[in-house]
Amino acid sequence: MNKGVAITGMGIISAIGNNVAENFQSLIESKKGISRISKIDTIHKNDIMVGEIDYTNSQLEQLLGLSPDNNFSRTGLLGTVAAKEAVAHAGINDINKYKTGLISATSVGGMDMTEKFYYQYLENNTNHKYIEGHHAGDSTQKIAEQLGIEKSLITTISTACSSAANAIMLGARLIKSGQLDRVIVGGSDCMSKFTINGFKTLMILSDTYNTPFDENRKGLNLGEAAAFLVLESDTVVKAENKTVIAYVKGYGNANDAFHQTASSDHGDGATLAMEKALQVAGYTANDIDYINAHGTATGNNDLSEGRAIIRVFGENVPEFSSTKAYTGHTLAAAGAIEAVYSILALQNNVIYPNLNYKTQMKEFNITPQLEFKEKTLKTVMSNSFGFGGNCSTVIFSKEQ
Amino acid sequence: MNTNYKITSYCHIKNSKVSLNGSVIFSEQLLDFPEFIKAAYKSQDTKYPKFFKMDNLSKLAFLAADILLKNENLNLEETNNIALVFSNKASSLDTDRSHQKAIQHKDNYFPSPAVFVYTLPNICLGEISIKYKLYTENSFFIFDHFNAKHLLTYTNSLLDTNKAESVLCGWVEFEGDHYEAFLYLVSNEGNIEHNKQNIITLYNT
Numbered sequence: 001m002n003k004g005v006a007i008t009g010m011g012i013i014s015a016i017g018n019n020v021a022e023n024f025q026s027l028i029e030s031k032k033g034i035s036r037i038s039k040i041d042t043i044h045k046n047d048i049m050v051g052e053i054d055y056t057n058s059q060l061e062q063l064l065g066l067s068p069d070n071n072f073s074r075t076g077l078l079g080t081v082a083a084k085e086a087v088a089h090a091g092i093n094d095i096n097k098y099k100t101g102l103i104s105a106t107s108v109g110g111m112d113m114t115e116k117f118y119y120q121y122l123e124n125n126t127n128h129k130y131i132e133g134h135h136a137g138d139s140t141q142k143i144a145e146q147l148g149i150e151k152s153l154i155t156t157i158s159t160a161c162s163s164a165a166n167a168i169m170l171g172a173r174l175i176k177s178g179q180l181d182r183v184i185v186g187g188s189d190c191m192s193k194f195t196i197n198g199f200k201t202l203m204i205l206s207d208t209y210n211t212p213f214d215e216n217r218k219g220l221n222l223g224e225a226a227a228f229l230v231l232e233s234d235t236v237v238k239a240e241n242k243t244v245i246a247y248v249k250g251y252g253n254a255n256d257a258f259h260q261t262a263s264s265d266h267g268d269g270a271t272l273a274m275e276k277a278l279q280v281a282g283y284t285a286n287d288i289d290y291i292n293a294h295g296t297a298t299g300n301n302d303l304s305e306g307r308a309i310i311r312v313f314g315e316n317v318p319e320f321s322s323t324k325a326y327t328g329h330t331l332a333a334a335g336a337i338e339a340v341y342s343i344l345a346l347q348n349n350v351i352y353p354n355l356n357y358k359t360q361m362k363e364f365n366i367t368p369q370l371e372f373k374e375k376t377l378k379t380v381m382s383n384s385f386g387f388g389g390n391c392s393t394v395i396f397s398k399e400q
Numbered sequence: 401m402n403t404n405y406k407i408t409s410y411c412h413i414k415n416s417k418v419s420l421n422g423s424v425i426f427s428e429q430l431l432d433f434p435e436f437i438k439a440a441y442k443s444q445d446t447k448y449p450k451f452f453k454m455d456n457l458s459k460l461a462f463l464a465a466d467i468l469l470k471n472e473n474l475n476l477e478e479t480n481n482i483a484l485v486f487s488n489k490a491s492s493l494d495t496d497r498s499h500q501k502a503i504q505h506k507d508n509y510f511p512s513p514a515v516f517v518y519t520l521p522n523i524c525l526g527e528i529s530i531k532y533k534l535y536t537e538n539s540f541f542i543f544d545h546f547n548a549k550h551l552l553t554y555t556n557s558l559l560d561t562n563k564a565e566s567v568l569c570g571w572v573e574f575e576g577d578h579y580e581a582f583l584y585l586v587s588n589e590g591n592i593e594h595n596k597q598n599i600i601t602l603y604n605t
Contacts, residue, residue, distance in 0.1 A: 255534065261517070
């Protein structure tokens with residue numbers, strides 16, 4: 001019942017690195033990837049800061065060896081890079097040897113191309129190839145093709161900022177129920193005017209570096225990223241003599257039932273999600289060694305999440321930190337990015353500092369981990385909360 | 401698999417009529433939908449000002465759910481474990497079109513967050529969840545036609561696995577001038593057997 005699902009590979013591309021090793025290096029060196037925006041021409045460029053990936057689209061196309069007539073959105077490009085790294089890391093040579101699925105999360109999908117060519121579509125057909133690439137499922141389909149996955153479960157989850165956590169959860173359940181032998185789970189979101197303008201309208205974008213859990217936090221920085229994990233059944237792990245890097249031990253998803261774009265004052269959905277995840281893992285709160293918080297650095301999230309953490313952990317809140325100050329908020333990909341960071345924390349027994357923090361929040365007395373810390377970790381909890389009140393928690397462990 | 405679940409109650413909003421368990425409780429001819437739903441809302445003494453901010457689909461779904469759940473005399477101080485499983489054909493197209501109109505022309509560009517937020521069909525589930533404090537499972541499916549079989553299987557599965565104590569399910573469609581809501585509550589209580597034929601019969605009532 002409470003047996004964890006094996007993770008055998010991971011891949012990532014974000015503002016702090018183009019692969020797992022580079023991301024880890026940045027995390028332990030406190031090197032953040034937040035800057036002024038360079039790749040999108042937006043009227044908000046002087047008012048916002050973002051977590052951008054250095055590669056241009058054409059560099060990514062070259063890297064992946066795509067033909068010039070491809071119609072990949074940047075979401076598909078980033079997703080393919082990360083998914084390929086994950087599959088290679090898991091030492092998979094023949095992807096169709098076992099029943100292998102792909103669950104990819106995105107909120108932006110092909111919107112980057114649509115917003116670029118939207119008015120032009122009506123005038124001429126030069127870029128009509130991108131119309132087909134607009135919908136969220138297209139990036140998933142392209143990643144599956146690039147991985148060579150044939151005739152299997154290939155699906156897309158779009159539940160705003162908890163999407164990738166939900167992809168991991170669904171994948172773990174499919175392995176547990178025996179529907180799949182192996183599943184690649186994660187998410188990808190590129191930068192777009194769509195998200196910049198949307199979050200700007202909600203007035204939750206910071207004009208400087210985001211400061212999670214700080215009293216004077218001004219909002220979030222958007223980021224672009226993609227990350228994937230490979231989950232495999234115990235049978236495959238045994239048959240292939242696989243090295244397991246960690247386990248998906250618990251997961252929970254709950255409805256905050258409060259507001260379309262805000263979290264409830266006391267984090268009802270977040271509390272439920274964390275409690276459900278502990279229950280699935282067969283853990284109590286005391287079993288959690290580190291929390292990788294959602295910590296977007298908006299006034300609303302950090303207060304609501306902090307209160308929810310106190311509701312779940314009481315007087316014994318373990319070390320917690322948000323890594324959004326490094327990468328920005330990578331929306332639908334965030335749950336997968338932070339899954340990779342949680343696994344790296346477990347593997348290396350380290351806790352990443354919560355950067356940019358200066359002032360204690362006045363509503364409660366819990367303080368995030370501020371310095372890089374070495375600590376023996378057996379378990380890490382990772383939170384991801386999305387618009388629509390979609391709250392998810394995943395617990396990773398060293399032991400099954 | 402337990403097949404002894406019952407249809408506890410049901411509600412229709414269509415053809416200028418609102419009915420609960422087959423009895424008409426409000427009827428008003430010659431009104432277009434916005435006027436009709438407002439009149440129906442007033443007749444039910446709903447008193448929920450957020451109703452007026454909702455789009456057409458949410459108003460339709462919310463009012464049908466509210467009429468049905470009000471009749472259940474729930475204790476709103478307690479957590480009610482009622483899952484939501486809704487479906488329709490047109491998704492949120494009515495509101496999608498309003499939003500599209502607002503961004504169609506570069507020189508006349510006026511998207512509104514208040515409209516945009518309703519460009520998903522499952523937002524109506526959120527509106528119901530917020531009113532009734534439902535921290536429960538919810539799903540919205542898009543089908544070509546009313547799909548009794550899918551609703552039946554999904555609902556039984558939620559009840560069998562103790563994911564919910566009861567399930568509010570049905571069909572809420574808004575497209576052009578056409579509107580139609582059919583919601584029904586499934587639990588252990590009631591006199592109507594929860595099976596495919598009964599769902600279809602009630603849908604066509």
